[in-house]
Amino acid sequence: MSEYQYYEFIAVDRPLTETQQGELRALSTRARITPSSFVNDYQWGDLKGDPRTWMERYFDAFLYLANWGTHRIALRLPLGVLDAKTAADYCTGDSAHSWVTRTHVILDLSTQDEGGDEWWDDQDRLASIVPVRAELASGDRRLLYLAWLLCVQGRELDDEEPEPPIPPGLGDLSGPLRALGDFLRLDPDLLAAAAEASPPLKPDAPSAAALGRWVRQLPEGDKDAALLRLLRGEEVQVRAELLRRFSGPATQHTGSGRTAGELLTAAEARWAERQRIASERQAAERRRQEQLAAAARQKRLDELAGRQAQAWQRVAAMIETKKPKEYDAAIVLLKDLRALAERDGDTATFNRQIWQLRQQHIRKPSLIDRLDRAALV
Structure with missing residues (x-):
């Protein structure tokens, strides 16, 4: 120093x-x-x-x-x-x-x-x-x-x-x-x-x-x-x-x-x-942000409903670019597809499609790593 x-x-x-x-x-x-x-x-x-x-x-x-x-x-x-x-x-x-x-x-x-x-x-x-x-x-x-x-x-x-x-x-x-x-x-x-x-x-x-x-x-x-x-x-x-x-x-x-x-x-x-008040305000702000995020995601899922086939095609197109940013965007869309399947009670179809996707791209370690970290198995 x-x-x-x-x-x-x-x-x-x-x-x-x-x-x-x-x-x-x-x-x-x-x-x-x-x-x-x-x-x-x-x-x-x-x-x-x-x-x-x-x-x-x-x-x-x-x-x-x-x-x-x-x-x-x-x-x-x-x-x-x-x-x-x-x-x-x-x-x-x-x-x-x-x-x-x-x-x-x-x-x-x-x-x-x-x-x-x-x-x-x-x-x-x-x-x-x-x-x-x-x-x-x-x-x-x-x-x-x-x-x-x-x-x-x-x-x-x-x-x-x-x-x-x-x-x-x-x-x-x-x-x-x-x-x-x-x-x-x-x-x-x-x-x-x-x-x-x-x-x-x-x-x-x-x-x-x-x-x-x-x-x-x-x-x-x-x-x-x-x-x-x-x-x-x-x-x-x-x-x-x-x-x-x-x-x-x-x-x-x-x-x-x-x-x-x-x-x-x-x-x-x-x-x-002061610490107590600050903690309460931070907790209230976290809850507000979580509520906003949940509402935004619910809106996304509503817009995605009925267009799952097109979404899977978009995922395939993004993966084919072999670009990290496109991989990340594909993972976000796959998470929304999984949430929509859970909401509709049709997780079996989603799981089958994910398994096929992993098999198709098994030689892309960067993509597979992202799927693993997102628990998309």
Whole structure:
């Protein structure tokens, strides 16, 4: 199996400086490096750097995959928009963990498919996932809950581990959250079981008019401070803080009292029910197809009735061609003749004609083999 690894990094809050781009170029001569990204793939070598260090120094998002089955996503957020303890409360295993720098908290999520040997042609997929970072910065905790579910799915938690606070909207994930779940192979049955206790999302974001009225009421000093921070490149932090201030105290989500083991059991029950429904549908479809085939054959037999002599002549003509496809067509017609004889209670005549046919063509082994396999003896 050939090795394949894909690395993609994105800088969101601040572009890379020329010095930083030079530092990265010194580690990779063939990577695609821009002020906002680093992309490279490897079939024989590997990245000459530590993604953990790169996330601390340069980037806000990181995606990695290997064709032996590893999928990994890392996201970096300023400490002002995501509390380190909150991140640690959800990221509690090997599949999802977090760490803190002086200025940021970094989430690291990964899964491993033992089957491996997968190739991924749709590069730059991180672009479809990275908006979850802005959702999390605005106070949406669904990403954190998915991280916890990833640990549950990996059987990394005790069965009695209590469920953390449940955010609203688990049953109605955004496009970026769905893309993240797909990339990390999150079990849809486990997610559906968890979503049963998740309240619906609040109404859409506030209107521009409502925000405008609120901004006009802000003290001048607060506006000046926010503007200064924006000019210093703190867009994400400032936006998140102002939106939280506009919305008032955050809703305190609580756990449902469920445990990791109970969620796994509920997911298994959902899977079993889906399998049962699928099996019933398949069985119903098989019966429908069999009924259609039986009706079609009955129609063929009705059309064949009274024309047996002509049918035997057609069989003889097809055999004389000595072509495999004609042999196959002859066998189909002979089966219909046998079924018609059984329906009419005249199998003796059919058996005699088949015996004569076999004797006449005994030196055609391909034909005789087809007659044997069709039980036309």
